[in-house]
Amino acid sequence: MSSTHLASETAIRLGLFLGVFAVMALWEWRRPRRALTVPRLGRWASNLGLVTLNTLLLRVAFPAAAVGMALAAEAHAVGLLNQVGLPFWAEAAIAIVALDLAIYLQHVLFHAVPVLWRLHRVHHADLDFDVTTGARFHPIEILLSMFIKFAAILVLGPSPEAVVVFEVLLNTTAMFNHANVRLPERLDRVLRLVVVTPDMHRVHHSVEDDETNSNFGFNLPWWDRLFGTYRAQPCYGHEGMTIGIRGYRDPRQVDRLAGMLALPFRGRVTDYAINRRQWSRGESKVNDAR
Ligand SMILES: [Zn+2]
Ligand SMILES: [Zn+2]
Numbered sequence: 001m002s003s004t005h006l007a008s009e010t011a012i013r014l015g016l017f018l019g020v021f022a023v024m025a026l027w028e029w030r031r032p033r034r035a036l037t038v039p040r041l042g043r044w045a046s047n048l049g050l051v052t053l054n055t056l057l058l059r060v061a062f063p064a065a066a067v068g069m070a071l072a073a074e075a076h077a078v079g080l081l082n083q084v085g086l087p088f089w090a091e092a093a094i095a096i097v098a099l100d101l102a103i104y105l106q107h108v109l110f111h112a113v114p115v116l117w118r119l120h121r122v123h124h125a126d127l128d129f130d131v132t133t134g135a136r137f138h139p140i141e142i143l144l145s146m147f148i149k150f151a152a153i154l155v156l157g158p159s160p161e162a163v164v165v166f167e168v169l170l171n172t173t174a175m176f177n178h179a180n181v182r183l184p185e186r187l188d189r190v191l192r193l194v195v196v197t198p199d200m201h202r203v204h205h206s207v208e209d210d211e212t213n214s215n216f217g218f219n220l221p222w223w224d225r226l227f228g229t230y231r232a233q234p235c236y237g238h239e240g241m242t243i244g245i246r247g248y249r250d251p252r253q254v255d256r257l258a259g260m261l262a263l264p265f266r267g268r269v270t271d272y273a274i275n276r277r278q279w280s281r282g283e284s285k286v287n288d289a290r
Contacts, residue, residue, distance in 0.1 A: 009067065009164055013164075013167070013168060013171070016168060016171070016172070017171060017175075020171075020172050020175050020176070021131060021175060024131040024175050024176065024179045024181070025131055027179060027181045028130055028131060028179055028180045028181055031181055031182045032180050032181070032182065033180050033181055033182045033198065033199075033202075033238055033239075034128075034129070034180055034238065034239055036128045036130070036180070037127055037128055037243075038127045038128060038251065038255055042251075042255060042256070043126075043127070043128060043132070043255055044132050045257075046255060046256055046257045046260060047126070047132035047133065047135070047136045048132060049257045050122075050135075050136055050137070050138075050139075050257060050260060050261075051132075051135045051136070053139060053257075054135075054137065054139055054142045057139050057142065057143070058142065058143075058146065061143060061146075062146055065146070066146070066149050066150070066153060066163050066167060067160045067163050067164060067167075069149075069150045069153045069154070069163075070153050070157075070158055070159065070160040070162075070163040071160050073153055073154055073157050074157070074159065074160065077157075078154055078157055079153065079154055079155060079156050079157015079158070080155065080156055080157050081094065081095060081156055081157040081158055081159070082157035083157070088159070088161070088162075091158065091159060091162060092158075092159070092161070092162040092165055094158075095156060095158030095159070095162035095163070095166060096162065096165065096166045096169065097220065098152075098156050098158075099149075099152060099153075099156070099158070099163075099166050100166070100170075100217075100218075100219045100220045100223070101223060102148065102149070102152040103170070103218055103219070104216050104217055104218070104220075104223040104224075104227075106145065106148050107216040107217075107218065108216050108229070110141070111212070111213055111216070116141075116144075118263075118264040118265075118267075119138045119140050119141040119144070119264045120137075120138075120141060121245060121248070121263055121264065122136065122137060122138040122141070122260050122263050122264065123136055123137050123138075123141075124205060124212065124244065124245050125244055125245050125248045125253070125254040125260070125263060126205070126243065126244065126254065127243060127244050127249065127251070127254060127255060128180070128243055129178060129180060129202055129205045129243045130178065130179060130180040131175050131178055131179045131180070132178075133178045133205070134174040134175045134177070134178030134179075135174065135175070136260075138260070138261070138263070138264055139261070140264070169219060170218060170219050173195060173196065173218065173219045174218055174219075176195075176197075176198070177195075177196045177197060177198050177200065177201040177218070178198065178201060179198050180198070181198055183197060183198065183199065188200075192221055193221070194220075194221070195219065195220070195221060196215070196217045196218060196219060196220070196221045197221075199233070199238060200215055200217075200221060200232075201215055201217075201218075202234065202238060202241070202243075203215045203231050203232075203233065203234045204216065205243050205244070206234050206235075206241050206242065206243065207241075207242045207243070207244055207245060207246045208234070208235060208236075208241075210231070211231055211234055211235065211241075212245075213229070214229045214230060214231040215229065215230065215231060216229055248263075253266070
């Protein structure tokens with residue numbers, strides 16, 4: 001893969017992103033799953049502003065990105081798949097499944113470790129759930145994710161082409177499974193066997209702790225079923241459920257770009273998702289009783 005290939009890859013990926021975004025936005029407009037709770041214009045400006053900021057940051061910090069790391073691994077014969085001469089389709093299939101598992105585990109990690117949950121809260125604090133939520137991440141989470149991806153590529157040694165396929169797939173499915181769209185129930189049930197659907201991932205954006213700590217998959221739906229983090233539907237239904245994080249409802253904090261960037265640095269250090277539950281008797285009382 002040459003530098004001209006890399007340049008055209010960037011253009012193709014930008015074109016694909018805009019194309020899929022337009023299709024999902026149109027679909028959301030024609031067949032929305034839920035009514036949005038906050039004005040779209042301000043929210044979209046903030047979410048898309050964050051996406052633009054992250055894209056620029058990544059280009060400056062890692063111009064060659066994950067593909068560059070795969071090229072380097074290939075040149076130095078580093079990583080498992082660079083030791084064996086598998087046909088491209090087999091190598092790509094293994095790389096896609098393995099990288100997807102790495103992303104699943106990374107997502108669980110960002111919920112489990114308090115300081116990482118602080119960063120990941122920016123994704124969850126969105127008061128609505130639509131195609132722009134899919135790319136709403138704090139810049140520090142974006143940078144850390146890139147380091148984790150680099151490490152996974154060094155261990156696995158996938159070809160640069162397989163990495164491109166994986167990244168295009170992940171970006172496309174992230175926009176699809178965050179979309180505020182209504183799919184026929186039967187179609188959703190069939191699709192869910194091979195890909196994370198919007199109804200499946202929406203459960204993950206519920207304010208209910210048990211639901212937030214489920215359905216971590218972004219692309220393949222199998223990891224949640226395999227590792228016991230799967231919840232089929234939200235307890236209060238897709239129209240009745242509340243999206244976001246309990247206690248983080250101030251639009252200045254969660255709906256404006258400056259507030260979103262500052263969000264990881266607010267609140268108590270212990271305030272994280274996994275192993276913390278909202279009790280009906282009041283959390284402090286339960287803690288006192290222990
Ligand atoms: Zn999450
Ligand atoms: Zn999400």
